[in-house]
Amino acid sequence: MCGVFGYIGEKNAVDVCLSGLEQLEYRGYDSTGIAGVHQGTISFCKKAGKLSELKKVIQMQPLSLAIAHTRWATHGKVSDQNAHPQFDEKGSVALIHNGIIENYNVLKEELRTQGVRFASETDSEVIAQLIAKYYQGDFLEAFHKTLSRLKGIFALLAIHKNHPDEIVASALHCPLAIAINEQGTETILSSDPCTLIGDNYNVIFLQSGESAKIQKGKVSLYGKSLEQIDKKSTRIEGSSQKPSKGSFEHFMIKEIFEQPLTIQKASLNIEHRMAPTFELFRDASRVLFLGCGTSAHAGQIGTLFLEDFVGIPAISEIASEARYRVSLMEPTTLCIAMSQSGETADTLSALRAVQSHGCKTIAICNSLNSTLAREADTMIFLQAGPEISVCSTKAFTSQIATLALLGIRLGKERKTLSLKEEEQLLQALERIPSEVQCVLDQASWIEKMAQKYADFNNFFFMGRRYMFPTALESALKLKEISYVNANGYPAGELKHGPLALLDAQFPVIAFCANLATEEKIVSNLMEVKARGAPILAIAPHHLTSVKEIADDVIWVPDTLDPLAPFASTVVGQLFAYFFAKTRGCAIDQPRNLAKSVTVE
Ligand code: F6R
Numbered sequence: 143m144c145g146v147f148g149y150i151g152e153k154n155a156v157d158v159c160l161s162g163l164e165q166l167e168y169r170g171y172d173s174t175g176i177a178g179v180h181q182g183t184i185s186f187c188k189k190a191g192k193l194s195e196l197k198k199v200i201q202m203q204p205l206s207l208a209i210a211h212t213r214w215a216t217h218g219k220v221s222d223q224n225a226h227p228q229f230d231e232k233g234s235v236a237l238i239h240n241g242i243i244e245n246y247n248v249l250k251e252e253l254r255t256q257g258v259r260f261a262s263e264t265d266s267e268v269i270a271q272l273i274a275k276y277y278q279g280d281f282l283e284a285f286h287k288t289l290s291r292l293k294g295i296f297a298l299l300a301i302h303k304n305h306p307d308e309i310v311a312s313a314l315h316c317p318l319a320i321a322i323n324e325q326g327t328e329t330i331l332s333s334d335p336c337t338l339i340g341d342n343y344n345v346i347f348l349q350s351g352e353s354a355k356i357q358k359g360k361v362s363l364y365g366k367s368l369e370q371i372d373k374k375s376t377r378i379e380g381s382s383q384k385p386s387k388g389s390f391e392h393f394m395i396k397e398i399f400e401q402p403l404t405i406q407k408a409s410l411n412i413e414h415r416m417a418p419t420f421e422l423f424r425d426a427s428r429v430l431f432l433g434c435g436t437s438a439h440a441g442q443i444g445t446l447f448l449e450d451f452v453g454i455p456a457i458s459e460i461a462s463e464a465r466y467r468v469s470l471m472e473p474t475t476l477c478i479a480m481s482q483s484g485e486t487a488d489t490l491s492a493l494r495a496v497q498s499h500g501c502k503t504i505a506i507c508n509s510l511n512s513t514l515a516r517e518a519d520t521m522i523f524l525q526a527g528p529e530i531s532v533c534s535t536k537a538f539t540s541q542i543a544t545l546a547l548l549g550i551r552l553g554k555e556r557k558t559l560s561l562k563e564e565e566q567l568l569q570a571l572e573r574i575p576s577e578v579q580c581v582l583d584q585a586s587w588i589e590k591m592a593q594k595y596a597d598f599n600n601f602f603f604m605g606r607r608y609m610f611p612t613a614l615e616s617a618l619k620l621k622e623i624s625y626v627n628a629n630g631y632p633a634g635e636l637k638h639g640p641l642a643l644l645d646a647q648f649p650v651i652a653f654c655a656n657l658a659t660e661e662k663i664v665s666n667l668m669e670v671k672a673r674g675a676p677i678l679a680i681a682p683h684h685l686t687s688v689k690e691i692a693d694d695v696i697w698v699p700d701t702l703d704p705l706a707p708f709a710s711t712v713v714g715q716l717f718a719y720f721f722a723k724t725r726g727c728a729i730d731q732p733r734n735l736a737k738s739v740t741v742e
Pocket residue numbers: 433434435436437438480481482483484485486489532533534535618619622737738739
């Protein structure tokens with residue numbers, strides 16, 4: 143993970159870097175740091191903890207060039223020493239790194255035997271030390287020699303005290319954008335173009351193995367064999383403002399409340415946006431959904447849509463496991479990669495694996511300029527707007543709205559849905575934003591429920607059919623921001639072992655909004671009740687019998703089974719939010735996590 147950022151231009155680079163780090167903090171918030179060259183020495187400040195900690199202590203003189211980093215720890219604990227920038231032992235080189243150097247141990251040993259002393263536990267420090275070792279007056283040459291020794295994945299920026307006017311950079315399987323403003327007066331290097339604010343920019347995305355030397359108003363690019371290359375730039379409008387919480391206390395609750403709108407936006411102009419995917423479906427014998435976490439849960443719902451509306455065999459696989467399941471990767475397998483960020487390393491690796499077996503790929507993604515969007519054969523853009531809270535909410539409902547529309551459209555084309563079924567589904571889908579609004583209107587009741595259950599430390603979330611991925615997603619929300627043990631289960635599976643855990647201290651949250659399996663979930667509730675576990679049911683209005691069984695009920699609007707995940711998921715999101723708030727957890731930036739997971 144980690145975010146790298148660099149600036150050369152007319153403004154004070156320290157201020158620009160601090161502002162860039164604010165935008166990149168979603169990529170990790172274990173530590174932050176900034177470095178530049180001042181009067182022939184490296185000037186820097188770095189600090190363990192969130193950016194706010196760095197801001198408390200930073201006292202750097204204004205600079206015209208600087209590099210900056212926000213860390214999600216991989217190698218070495220969270221400490222000032224392990225924060226980036228990392229340096230060579232003489233302090234000539236400052237380096238920031240996103241990624242992992244797999245052969246760092248070998249390189250470290252080699253340097254140690256030559257007498258080099260290391261100051262940190264990071265894998266990244268070897269890169270700075272190697273650059274210094276190879277340096278004989280030509281910084282770029284030393285950098286290139288170093289690159290040839292590295293195994294792993296990286297986006298790197300480095301500066302040298304003898305070269306106060308240049309930043310060298312390289313990327314291997316990690317995103318790195320170089321943006322030059324229209325006047326050519328400022329150059330920004332960043333892990334994510336979301337940091338571009340105000341101006342319009344010409345942006346070059348470094349491809350794997352490429353490197354660059356950046357000087358004021360000048361960018362020199364190099365290919366894999368270090369030959370000088372030209373690359374086309376993409377014009378990107380910098381956003382007019384930084385993301386803000388508005389009147390909300392946290393980004394998570396703001397993003398939950400945006401959903402009536404973002405679900406609508408996911409369907410805007412959808413026929414046109416989906417059109418390039420139809421061709422790919424024509425030759426597909428089956429569909430493989432790839433994703434991680436919340437995006438994998440959206441893929442699970444996608445499999446049900448495709449099977450129910452279109453009759454195409456579909457499976458969903460966790461991206462980090464999919465790449466080993468080579469038998470799934472026939473050229474007629476169509477792969478749909480789900481990702482909010484479009485930068486998740488596991489999803490990208492799985493995508494590349496299926497592509498290497500000749501499969502066509504579709505990305506469903508919330509970032510237009512992401513690596514996934516660029517590497518897939520085609521993409522459907524979610525248009526949900528930036529999702530800042532680490533805990534994903536609105537991206538999920540936009541993903542399933544998109545998948546529902548895709549399924550309905552394909553069902554129409556293949557005549558696997560009758561005209562009546564298609565109309566019923568489309569009408570029900572149109573009602574979803576107002577049904578989600580109904581759930582949001584019950585926020586204070588859901589908050590009461592969350593407060594009532596906030597002392598428990600173990601939960602089962604259960605559901606059947608469409609409510610099973612919904613239960614998985616809601617359990618993930620709770621565990622990730624509250625640090626309690628919450629497991630999603632298919633309701634029918636509880637009796638095959640997990641039921642043994644239940645007692646009065648182990649509540650079950652039951653998702654009941656799947657008409658086709660209603661009687662069965664009611665029986666499962668009875669089984670849970672017989673073991674004395676408290677039950678909180680999330681049930682559709684018509685299922686009044688639940689009142690007699692569950693201790694508490696949160697009601698959701700009646701809808702068709704395939705569309706029930708929307709309202710029920712929003713209940714799960716609000717429950718997790720208020721639960722975490724009651725327990726005083728860091729909601730938008732939960733411990734140990736980062737928004738964009740760029741390492742495998
Ligand atoms: C959970 C969450 C994560 C992400 C996962 C994939 O709330 O945010 O589980 O869903 O890391 O991220 P993307 O969708 O960006 O590929």
